[in-house]
Amino acid sequence: MATYSRLPGSVALITLQNPPVNALSAAVRQGIVDTVQRALKDPKVTSVVICGQNGKFCGGADIREFAGPMLGPPLVPMIHAIEAVDKPVAAAIEGVALGGGLELALGCHYRIAHSKALLGLPEVTLGLLPGAGGSQRLPRLIGLTAALDLITTGRQHDSSFFSSLHLLCVCSQSISSVCVSGQSLDSRRLSTLPCPCPPDVDSLLDKTMVKVRQRSRGALAPVACVQALMAAASLPYTQGMEKERDLLTTLFNSGQARALQYAFFSQRVVGKWSLPSGASWDNSAARTISKAAVIGLGTMGRGIVVALALTGISVVAVETQEKQLAEASQVVPAMLQREAGRRSLATPPGVISFSSNLQDVCEVELVIEAVFEDMSLKLQVFRHLTSVCRPGTLLCSNTSGLDIDRLAAVTQSPGLVVGMHFFAPAHVMKLLEVVYGPRSSPEAVATAMQLGKRMGKVSVAVGNCPGFVGNRMLKPYLEQANFLLEEGATPQQVDEVLEEFGFPMGVFRMSDLSGLDVGWRIRKEAGLTGPGVESTRTRQGRRYSPLPDQVCEAGRLGQKTGRGWYQYDGPGGRVARSDHWVNIFLEAYRAEHGLVARSIAPEEILERCLYALINEGFNILQDAMAAGPEDIDAIYVFGYGWPRHHGGPMFHAGQVGLGRILERLQHHHHNHPDVPHLKPSTLLRRLVAVGSPPVQKWREFINKERVHSQL
C-alpha cells in the first residue's frame, strides 16, 4: 500500500509500503493512485514527494505477481497520470530505485537521491524490458547512447553516476526549493522531450544489435531492448510506447522470462539452506571469520586468497614449494589489486602474508586446503592441520569431488570439516558448493555458507558424494559427448549444438580449457584406464569410451599444450581451430573398433547430452544430495555456464515436459542398454506418474515420497 501525510507547509508525502523492497504490487499501485488523487484534490498541497518505507524507494514491479493474472491499476497509465499532473511531483530515492521503481521516478518531475542509492533498469535480467515507459523516457532524459548501455545490460549504478547523466537533481537542494510551485512543468515531462541521439545513430544501433546478439546467446530480452530503443530514437513517444507494449507482451509470454524469473528466486531460495538433519540457516549460528589460511597456491589457491582478502579477511597463504611460493607472492597481490579496481574498491581491504611453513596457520579461525586433487596428499595435509591448528578451527577442503568424510575422519573434530568447492577463477566465479558430510556440524556449514555470501558467492549446500552435485552431473554429459564422437560426430558438431542452445562453450572446447589431464587422472584413480587396463569399450561392466584417454596419451592436454580436441596457436592459445589430426584419429579409432560413422542429427546430440545430465540431477534429488531443484539449477547457472534464460537443467526439464524427457531417456536407454546414466531415474518416473507437477512443487513431493519410502 501507500500512505499519505502532509509535511509542515504545503508538501504531501506519499510513502510506498511493501516490505522488504516496496515492490509495486497491486496494493501499492492502488495506494499510489489514491494518494496522488488526494494530493491533487487538497488545495493546500502545492507539491508532492514520493518515497519508500524503511530507506528503500522501490525494487520495481512485484515479480511474484508475474505468475498470476494482472490485478489492480496498471503501471503504465499510473505513471503517465503522475507525469501529467500540474503540481510538481518529486521522487525521493533512498536505497534502491530499480526497474518499475526507476520508471516511476522517471514519471515524476524531479528526482533526488541519497548518495548511496542504487538505480537501474534490470528488467533485461528477468527476460523483460523496461515496459512501464522506461525504454522511452530514459533515452529522452540521458540520451540514446547511455540508455542503450543501461537497458541492454541491466547494470545498476549509484547516484553520482546518474547525477552526471542529469537524471538526478542536485541533492543539496531542499525538496521544497526543487519543487518550486508555479514553475511550468512542461520541460519536466520526459515523454514530451525529443530523444538526444548521436549523429551516427543508425550505425550505433546496428553495432549495438550485433554486440547484444553475440553476448546474449539466444536470449530474447536484450534484443527486444535494442528494438525498443530504436523506437525511442525514431518514433514519437506514443508510438514508441506501443512498440514497448508489443515487445513486452512477446517477452512476457516467452518461456525465457519465466526461466529468468525462476532463476532470480532460486538464487534466493538456495541462500536459505536446510540439511536433511533439519539444520538450517535459522537454527544454526555462523561464526564470523576474520583470519583465514589457504594451503596450496596453485591456480585455485591463489584465487581463493584473493576472494578472501577482498572481503577484508587477513589471509595466511601457505605453499611448501619454494618456486611456487615465490611466484604466488608476486602474482597474488597484482591479482588482488586488479580485482579491487574492477570492483571499484580504493584499496584491497584484506592483508595477505605468505609462508612456506604450515605451522603459521596456528592462529587462524578457518583453513581452506587447496592442494593438488589427490586423496593421499589431502589426508596428509588434514592430519597436519589438525595437529597445528587451535582447537575449534574450521578445516575446509576445496576438493572438486573427493570424499569429505575421509578427510574429516583423520581430524580431531570431524564436525568442523566441510568442503568449500570453488570454481576457477575462484575470485571471479560466483558459485561455491558447500559440502557437508554426515558429521559436519550445522555451525561449520553455516559458517562456510556465510563466508561464501560475504565473498559475494551464490553458496549452495550439497551432500557428500563423488563429484558432489555439479561434477557428478557433468560426468554423464561428458560421457555422452564422447559416445557421440565414437558414433560419427565431430567435436565441432557437438560443440556447435551446445553453443546454439546457449552454453558459452561446447563440451569439447570447455574440456580443452580446463585441461584434459584432470579427468584422465580421475579415471586412472578409478581404475578405468592406465597401465594394465585392457583397451576395450566396456569397462567395469558398462560402456566406456577410451577416446579422451588416447587424446591425452598423444600429449594433447588442451589449451595448455596448444592441442587437445582442437588446435591452438601455441601452448596457452585461446582460439580453437578444428584439427585435421582429430578427424584422422577418430576415423582410425572407429575402424579399429569396427564402428561405422553415421550422421547424427543436432536434436539427438542435444537430447543425449542434456537429458543424461538432467537424469543425474533427478538421481541427486532422489539421493538427497541437493535440497531441491533450485539448488541444482543455481549450481549449473552460476558454475557451469548453463544459459540463464533456460533457468537451469531441472527447470528446463519441466519446460520440455517431464513426460517427454522420460520417453526420450527410455528411447536412448533402449538403444544403449550398457549406459546406466540413460536409465530414467525413479524420481523422474514418480513425478510423471503423479502428473508432472511444476518444478516449484518438487521439493514438497520429494519430502512426502521420502516419508512414505517411495524413493
Ligand SMILES: CCCCCCC/C=C/C(=O)SCCNC(=O)CCNC(=O)[C@H](O)C(C)(C)COP(=O)(O)OP(=O)(O)OC[C@H]1O[C@@H](n2cnc3c(N)ncnc32)[C@H](O)[C@@H]1OP(=O)(O)O
Ligand atoms: C504485469 C505487467 C507489469 C509490467 C511491468 C514491466 C516493467 C517493470 C518491470 C520490473 O520492474 S521487473 C523488477 C525489476 N526489479 C528488479 O529486478 C530488482 C530485483 N531485486 C533485487 O535486485 C534485489 O532484491 C534488491 C532490490 C537489490 C535487494 O537486494 P537484497 O540483497 O537486499 O535483498 P534480496 O534478498 O535480493 O531480496 C529480499 C526479498 O525481496 C524479494 N524481492 C526483491 N525484489 C523484488 C521484486 N521486485 N518483486 C518481488 N520480490 C522482490 C526477494 O525475492 C527477497 O524475498 P525473500 O527471498 O526474502 O522471500
